Amino acid sequence: MPTLSRDVAIVGAGPSGLTAAYELTKAGLTVAVLEARERVGGRTWTDIVDGASLEIGGQWVSPDQTALQALLDELGLATFPRYRDGSSVYVAPNGERTVYDGDDFPVAEKTIAEMNRLIAVIDDLVTEIGADEPWAHPRAAELDSISFRRWLEDQTHDVEAINNISLFVAGGMLTKPAHAFSTLQAVLMAASAGSFSNLVDEDFILDRRVVGGMQEVSVRLAARLADDVILGAPVRSVRWSDSGVTVVADDGVEVKARKVILAVPPNLYSRISFDPPLPRRQHQMHQHQSLGLVIKVHAVYDTPFWREEGLSGTGFSGSELVQEVYDNTNHEDPRGTLVGFVSDEKADRMFELSAAERKAAILASMARFLGPKTLDPVVYYESDWGSEEWTRGAYAASFDLGGLSRYGKDQRSPVGPIHFSCSDIAGAGYQHVDGAVRMGAATAQSIADLLA
Numbered sequence: 547m548p549t550l551s552r553d554v555a556i557v558g559a560g561p562s563g564l565t566a567a568y569e570l571t572k573a574g575l576t577v578a579v580l581e582a583r584e585r586v587g588g589r590t591w592t593d594i595v596d597g598a599s600l601e602i603g604g605q606w607v608s609p610d611q612t613a614l615q616a617l618l619d620e621l622g623l624a625t626f627p628r629y630r631d632g633s634s635v636y637v638a639p640n641g642e643r644t645v646y647d648g649d650d651f652p653v654a655e656k657t658i659a660e661m662n663r664l665i666a667v668i669d670d671l672v673t674e675i676g677a678d679e680p681w682a683h684p685r686a687a688e689l690d691s692i693s694f695r696r697w698l699e700d701q702t703h704d705v706e707a708i709n710n711i712s713l714f715v716a717g718g719m720l721t722k723p724a725h726a727f728s729t730l731q732a733v734l735m736a737a738s739a740g741s742f743s744n745l746v747d748e749d750f751i752l753d754r755r756v757v758g759g760m761q762e763v764s765v766r767l768a769a770r771l772a773d774d775v776i777l778g779a780p781v782r783s784v785r786w787s788d789s790g791v792t793v794v795a796d797d798g799v800e801v802k803a804r805k806v807i808l809a810v811p812p813n814l815y816s817r818i819s820f821d822p823p824l825p826r827r828q829h830q831m832h833q834h835q836s837l838g839l840v841i842k843v844h845a846v847y848d849t850p851f852w853r854e855e856g857l858s859g860t861g862f863s864g865s866e867l868v869q870e871v872y873d874n875t876n877h878e879d880p881r882g883t884l885v886g887f888v889s890d891e892k893a894d895r896m897f898e899l900s901a902a903e904r905k906a907a908i909l910a911s912m913a914r915f916l917g918p919k920t921l922d923p924v925v926y927y928e929s930d931w932g933s934e935e936w937t938r939g940a941y942a943a944s945f946d947l948g949g950l951s952r953y954g955k956d957q958r959s960p961v962g963p964i965h966f967s968c969s970d971i972a973g974a975g976y977q978h979v980d981g982a983v984r985m986g987a988a989t990a991q992s993i994a995d996l997l998a
Contacts, residue, residue: 547798552576552774554993555793555803557781557818560588561979562967563809564767564775565617565986566993571771573994578801579771580793582780582936586768588810589937590979592759598846598883598925599759599876604941604979607754610740611980613987614763618756621766625754629850629873630858635915637863639706643914649747651862653706660707667701668733668742677737677973680730681954690951694732695724709864714746717869717889719977720944721838726890728947735944738976748860748872757877760979780936783819784964791963805993807965809986812943812957813837814936824964827956834949835957835970837939841888841896842929843868843908850875850882851919859884861915867892868911884920886912893932904928942977943970958985965989 554570556563559581567577585591591602607614607625618625633645636652646652651661675683681690689697694715698708712724715732724732736742744750756762768775779795784806786792791806808815812835815824823829850873852859859873859882867888874885888896888908896904905926913920931940945953957971967989968982975981 547800549800549802550578552578552801552803553805553997555580555791555801555806556809557793557806558588558809558968559583559586559764559768559775559777560809560968560982561590561763561767562588562969562982562986563807564764564771565983566807566809566967566990567771567774568767569987569990570994571774573990575994575997577771577774578803579768579775580779580781580795580799580801581775581777584778586775586777587761587764588982589931589940590760590764592761595844595927596925598844598881600844600883600927601755601759601761601874602842602929603760603931605755605760606752607756607980608739608744608751609753610744611975611978613975613983614978614980617763617983621763623762623766624757626757626877627754628752629853629875630749630860632853632856632858634858635861635871637861637866637914639709639865641914645857651710653710657704657707657710660702660704661710664698664701664707664711665742665746668736671733672737672741675730675733675737677734677976679955679973680734680737681951686730686951687948689730689733690728690948692729693725693947694727694729697729698724706864710862713862713864713869714742717840717887717892719745719941721840721889721940722944723890726946727944728950730950731944734950734973734976738972738974738978738981752872755877763979781818783821785821786963788962804997805963805965807967807989807993809967811837811937811939811968811970813938824961827953828961831949831953831956834946834953835943836946837932837937837943838941839890839893839932840940841893841908842940843886843888843912844874844925844927844929845884845886845909845912845920845923846925847882847884847919847923849880852882852884852916855917857916859916863915866911866914867896868908868915871912871915881924884912884916960992965993
């Protein structure tokens with residue numbers, strides 16, 4: 547393949563890289579997008595498994611995700627609401643199952659009071675610190691030096707309240723144990739959704755889905771870029787200087803460009819050889835960022851049987867193997883689909899089992915929410931991004947203790963002609979497709995201004 551000459555080379559054909567490429571072409575610049583996989587979409591992927599269409603990766607759209615919503619409109623993509631009619635289910639630490647209505651978990655009044663108080667305290671921190679530059683706040687180092695679990699334990703002695711509040715950030719979002727990331731990182735996670743109140747409200751954060759699947763965002767962007775998207779081209783090296791870059795991928799693919807955008811998660815930067823090497827600061831920073839681990843479980847049934855029983859399909863538990871369950875039925879599909887999540891240390895334990903043992907354990911946990919019919923899906927599939935060669939974790943990268951306050955200000959800073967763009971380093975929309983779109987658009991604008 548001949549060497550390509552472009553204004554900008556982009557590594558990664560997920561929502562961020564493709565948004566950047568699309569915006570750059572609208573600004574009159576030429577691009578080449580190099581993608582290691584044989585598909586576009588990054589951590590969004592809609593696949594057919596045993597005849598069922600499943601969203602293997604990211605899928606939900608919330609009301610605050612205005613950048614994503616605007617792009618959906620531009621691309622002609624419709625959305626539909628997550629099914630939520632009926633009652634929810636809560637499984638207590640003692641295994642007791644309670645069907646309930648309303649926003650509050652069916653726990654002791656003192657636990658509810660503590661949960662609501664903690665939500666208010668975190669909301670105040672979100673208002674004070676924000677999502678854009680949490681590392682710049684006067685209390686950043688203090689909040690970054692204490693784990694979210696320890697901070698919660700300092701706030702209350704109610705263990706059930708602690709487990710339930712940590713569920714929304716630890717298992718539900720960062721997919722790491724609450725002792726493995728800082729309170730500042732938790733505040734950023736909440737701030738990225740506008741408030742912690744939004745983050746704990748499943749009817750807000752899991753509001754709608756894209757008809758045809760979230761991967762359609764990338765598919766339609768790639769269609770507009772046509773031959774400028776090159777699949778099956780893992781980038782191996784970037785040679786750079788102040789005058790430009792040469793990006794080399796497999797199968798003789800080479801792009802000479804004025805700028806390059808790394809639109810992949812930070813844990814993959816080290817898969818690329820840089821000449822000259824990236825600065826010491828970058829090397830250190832990337833060693834303090836890592837993705838979490840989660841098993842996204844898809845179970846498809848002939849009918850959504852839970853609806854007939856007056857249930858929404860929504861279930862929560864801070865103590866169960868499967869911590870969250872939702873109705874994930876596709877648009878106008880007569881069958882019913884449930885999605886459940888097994889996160890962090892619980893996922894570690896599951897991967898020590900055989901596939902059959904793991905399936906049995908996970909379905910048994912889901913059945914404790916929705917009954918024995920849950921045990922017999924017609925299609926069962928586990929999304930495991932931790933073993934996916936070009937991702938290696940989910941949902942997004944976060945810093946270890948002390949890392950966000952120490953390195954946060956540098957994670958979006960260009961290095962010579964090298965720019966960075968992904969949901970992992972976003973403020974608003976952090977670790978969501980909305981954040982990927984925001985970062986892609988902002989990075990494109992920055993480069994367009996430099997090359998004007």
